[in-house]
Structures are given as C-alpha cells and as structure tokens.
Amino acid sequence: MSTQISRQITAEANDPGAPNHLEWPAARLSEIDEDAVRLLVHTFYGRIRDDDLLGPVFRQALEGRWDMHLEKMVAFWSSIVLGAKRYRGNVTQAHQPFGHLSGEHFSRWLALFFDTLDKLFEPQAAFAFAEPAIRIAESLQLNLFGWEYTLPPAQRALLDSIKQRRPARPHQ
Numbered sequence: 001m002s003t004q005i006s007r008q009i010t011a012e013a014n015d016p017g018a019p020n021h022l023e024w025p026a027a028r029l030s031e032i033d034e035d036a037v038r039l040l041v042h043t044f045y046g047r048i049r050d051d052d053l054l055g056p057v058f059r060q061a062l063e064g065r066w067d068m069h070l071e072k073m074v075a076f077w078s079s080i081v082l083g084a085k086r087y088r089g090n091v092t093q094a095h096q097p098f099g100h101l102s103g104e105h106f107s108r109w110l111a112l113f114f115d116t117l118d119k120l121f122e123p124q125a126a127f128a129f130a131e132p133a134i135r136i137a138e139s140l141q142l143n144l145f146g147w148e149y150t151l152p153p154a155q156r157a158l159l160d161s162i163k164q165r166r167p168a169r170p171h172q
Contacts, residue, residue, distance in 0.1 A: 030122040032081055034074075040129065041073045044116045053108045057101065081128045091136065092143050101144070106137050107155040114162060127166055134159055 029036050045066075048054050062069050076091075078084035113133055117126040138159075142149055151159070 024119050028122050028125075029120060030125055032121075032125050032128055034078060034082065034084075036121075036125075037078045037081065038074050040116065040120055041070055041077060043120065044113055045070060045073070047112050047116060048109075051108065051112060054105065054112070057098075057105065061098075077129065080132050092140065095140050095144065098144065103141060103145075103149075103152040103155055106141055107152055107158065110134075110137055110155065110158055114158070123165070130162055131166075134162065 029039075045058075048058050072087070072089070075084070075086040076089075079087040110133065114126075114130060117129055120126075121129075137155075138151070141151065
C-alpha cells in the first residue's frame, strides 16, 4: 500500500468538512495488515460522511468524536481480521440508541462497505471483512428490530450476491 495514499485518505477522512475526492489505489491489496485495516476504515467512513442517507446519522452521533470512532473501528476490524484483540466493547449495546434506523440504513451501510472492499482489496482479502460484516449486520438488525424482522429484499439480494461470489477455499 502506498503511504502517500494512506496519508491522503486519513487526512480527508479526518476533515469532516472536506469533500470526499478519493483516489483509489492503482492495485487492489491482497494482504491484510494494520495499514490495510486503517485504509479501509478511513476510506469507508469518509464515504459514509458524504452519503445522503447515512451521513446525517453518523455526523449527529459522532459530532466531535470522529477521530475516537475511527480508532475504535480500526481496533474492531483489526481484532476481527487480524486477531489483534484490541477492541473492547459490546457491538450490540453500542447500537441500541439507533433503534430508530431502518433496514434501508443497514442496506446502504452494507452496499458502501462492500463497494469499498471491492475497490480496495482482492476478493480473498475482501471476504475476510465481508463475511463478518454480513453476520454483524444481520445480528444487529435482529437485536434492534426483533426476531420477527425480515431483511429488506434489496439487502437480502445484496447479501446473497456477496455469498455467491465467495472465493473458493481449500478443503480442510
């Protein structure tokens, strides 16, 4: 990964007033390390800030706390994909105040996340993030909206398409 690209993305993501003029890396990453996780988190949340549906929700929730949130998300995803064990928190509890959201919000979050993964990572590396994101999104929605909740058709189609594109794994 280019250090220059990483610095540019980090600077843009840390400036809430900056428009997101993101330059994607010339080549997608095939390896995941701490820098790759940081690149994903800062790139993705830079896109979230600019999103018409999600931007207002995140800006209201994170006003004055973006830097802290980004570092927490780097620790979260590093713990999941790298086994770093740095994240301390309860994902379900952290999202309880957002029961007013809808499946449309989750669908948009997933669409932006998967699109960011696709632009930054080779498929095998992307799936290290995508599979947990799918499980977390489904679990959060069930916890927020109740066990009778059915995922919106567009979200179900997105999740099914991601699962179908899963790279082949060697048999164990």
